[in-house]
Amino acid sequence: MKANQIPFRxxxxxxxQRSFEYSQEDPEGFWSxxxxxxxxxxxxxxxxxxxxxxxxxxxxxxxxxxxxxxxLDRHIPTQGDQIALIWEPNDPQESTKQYTYRQLLxxxxxxxxxxxxxxxxxxxxxxxxxxxxxxxxxxTLACARIGAIHSVVFAGFxxxxxxxxxxxxxxxxxxxxxxxxxxxxxxxxxxxxDEALALCPCVQKVLVVNRxxxxxxxxNDRDYWYHERLNHVNDHCEATTMDSxxxxxxxxTSGSTGKPKGVVHTCGGYMVYAGYxxxxxxxxxxxxxxxxxxxxxxxxGHSYILxxxxxQGATTVMFEGIPTYPDAxxxxxxxxxxxxxxxxxxxxxxxxxxASGVDHVLSYNLHSLKLLGSVxxxxxxxxxxxxxxxxxxxxxPIVDTYWQTETGGIMISGxxxxxxxxxxxxxxxxxxxxxxxVDAEGKEIHGNGVEGNLCVKFPWPSILRTTYGDHERxxxxxxxxxxxxxxxxxxxxxxxxxxxxxxxxxxDVINVSGHRFGTAEIEDxxxxxxxxxxxxxxxxxxxIKGQGIYAYVxxxxxxxxxxxxxxxxxxxxxxxxxxxxxxxKIQFVRGLPKTRSGxxxxxxxxxxxxxxxxxxxxxxxxxxxxxVDEIIATRL
Ligand code: WT7
Numbered sequence: 001m002k003a004n005q006i007p008f009r010x011x012x013x014x015x016x017q018r019s020f021e022y023s024q025e026d027p028e029g030f031w032s033x034x035x036x037x038x039x040x041x042x043x044x045x046x047x048x049x050x051x052x053x054x055x056x057x058x059x060x061x062x063x064x065x066x067x068x069x070x071x072l073d074r075h076i077p078t079q080g081d082q083i084a085l086i087w088e089p090n091d092p093q094e095s096t097k098q099y100t101y102r103q104l105l106x107x108x109x110x111x112x113x114x115x116x117x118x119x120x121x122x123x124x125x126x127x128x129x130x131x132x133x134x135x136x137x138x139x140t141l142a143c144a145r146i147g148a149i150h151s152v153v154f155a156g157f158x159x160x161x162x163x164x165x166x167x168x169x170x171x172x173x174x175x176x177x178x179x180x181x182x183x184x185x186x187x188x189x190x191x192x193x194d195e196a197l198a199l200c201p202c203v204q205k206v207l208v209v210n211r212x213x214x215x216x217x218x219x220n221d222r223d224y225w226y227h228e229r230l231n232h233v234n235d236h237c238e239a240t241t242m243d244s245x246x247x248x249x250x251x252x253t254s255g256s257t258g259k260p261k262g263v264v265h266t267c268g269g270y271m272v273y274a275g276y277x278x279x280x281x282x283x284x285x286x287x288x289x290x291x292x293x294x295x296x297x298x299x300x301g302h303s304y305i306l307x308x309x310x311x312q313g314a315t316t317v318m319f320e321g322i323p324t325y326p327d328a329x330x331x332x333x334x335x336x337x338x339x340x341x342x343x344x345x346x347x348x349x350x351x352x353x354x355a356s357g358v359d360h361v362l363s364y365n366l367h368s369l370k371l372l373g374s375v376x377x378x379x380x381x382x383x384x385x386x387x388x389x390x391x392x393x394x395x396x397p398i399v400d401t402y403w404q405t406e407t408g409g410i411m412i413s414g415x416x417x418x419x420x421x422x423x424x425x426x427x428x429x430x431x432x433x434x435x436x437x438v439d440a441e442g443k444e445i446h447g448n449g450v451e452g453n454l455c456v457k458f459p460w461p462s463i464l465r466t467t468y469g470d471h472e473r474x475x476x477x478x479x480x481x482x483x484x485x486x487x488x489x490x491x492x493x494x495x496x497x498x499x500x501x502x503x504x505x506x507x508d509v510i511n512v513s514g515h516r517f518g519t520a521e522i523e524d525x526x527x528x529x530x531x532x533x534x535x536x537x538x539x540x541x542x543x544i545k546g547q548g549i550y551a552y553v554x555x556x557x558x559x560x561x562x563x564x565x566x567x568x569x570x571x572x573x574x575x576x577x578x579x580x581x582x583x584x585k586i587q588f589v590r591g592l593p594k595t596r597s598g599x600x601x602x603x604x605x606x607x608x609x610x611x612x613x614x615x616x617x618x619x620x621x622x623x624x625x626x627x628v629d630e631i632i633a634t635r636l
Pocket of ligand 1 (some may be wrong): 253299300303374375376377379380399401402404405406426488489490502503504511514515516
């Protein structure tokens, strides 16, 4: 097969197989063929240079582009009046907003001009701390338009967590809102930013979107209302020319050690991969309405609310609310309201809606649905069947998409409706992805019907390039465990038929409702509570969240192990990270199982948290084996 015969859009199993085989033999030829489908201001001169030792990966070298031209301008001649973005508010009584491609371009340009007017230039870092309102989409795309590096921070993080992220990236500018809606609650946002900024000398200006008409504090010469700045700009803004390998955005994510790190993605490769995976995994056809329920504060929202769909000229839905407000039928009501064809959500949302009973789903017809997707953690069989039967009415294929913040786009999945599907199996590698399973020593595990640690042996266009400001950390985290391989941190099984099943993290990362936290990060937050001497955190199976957070805590000797102390510990975590990282269980203990060298044996703590107290394995190497008996006796 020749490179010019590789289809951008996979329409059959045969297309997939041809693309996949070609991509394994000639990945550069493969990706340079796929990349032709985009608008480049200047073609690249060389497809790829890489070395996983440094690591250094460069795709489409010396190519020039702007991703927003590919997302917006490119579609204007043929589909300027088609709806690009449908925004559904938190409150079903409030009106929906819709933007055609022409209108979205105009809004993005206005926001881009506001940013330029305020001194933001190519390469500057902009922190976006906004709820799921249209201005979040405008702001993110506006940064990309002018070559500013966006760092979107989920609006549920605490002021301390925001401050850490702002300082790490040295952001000079923050975009936020007065407050946000979350179900029946209204939550302050600007005051969180105000608290954060007390710790962030790098920030010069703050742009504030009016969402709730709240009276808020505006600091002179620092804080500006977005609606007022709009009076000073027009809606034309030339897209800044970006090099393929210019930084495009930073997104913070947790690892097994230290504070969250800023994963960096670059312009060309991210664009090529986000558009390709969107088109193929979801089998998007012109006119389809696509809804991804993630928040743009996570990578799923970046790649599959904004960039992927817009690159393909899709209609994408953005939802401000939560699945259970005003009731547990809200998702299904929105699907019927907007005739959503492709629906992409997380197992934790499915499980929580399952728990509210099937009647909510049954009161909507959901006729428009063609394809369903799942992301963030393995989807258990029970949730898969419920999703398939009650939401998909038995007729919609489900794509279980495995990927990571670091991978920029989906890595393992079925191509919707094309591949066979099996509950709890993510499926097959995306063409261009070269997976490898290895044992603890890094030796390749060949063949099928095998399990191991999941690695990738060849770069793909949207692999992370670095962790912001600390390249060595990127190397150690992802490229140093096994020589010449990118290590995902996940275990996986390859079945006889080549299908992949993900087996969970093999490092000290826990996945709570599809969000990643390092155990060390939560322990650090718990230890901020002055009553605490030491703590150890593990994940345990949780019916709705997938994994819950189980904390073992040693208190100062004269402190009381009571509910008030528990509340103070939780408060501490909310303060350092945010509500999303609240421990589910806190067990007070007098000692932790440690080896003679002082390392906490998490394996034992995990078993106890899981209730498997009979299978603790060898405890004789512990410094003090009796602490285990006590921990078992007082387990929650
Ligand atoms: C980790 C990445 C990228 C989307 C949102 C999460 C787990 C993600 C699946 C899946 C099994 C999954 C992995 C991965 N994960 N999707 N379909 N099946 N596990 O992004 O916060 O970067 O977390 O989520 O453990 O390493 P993230």
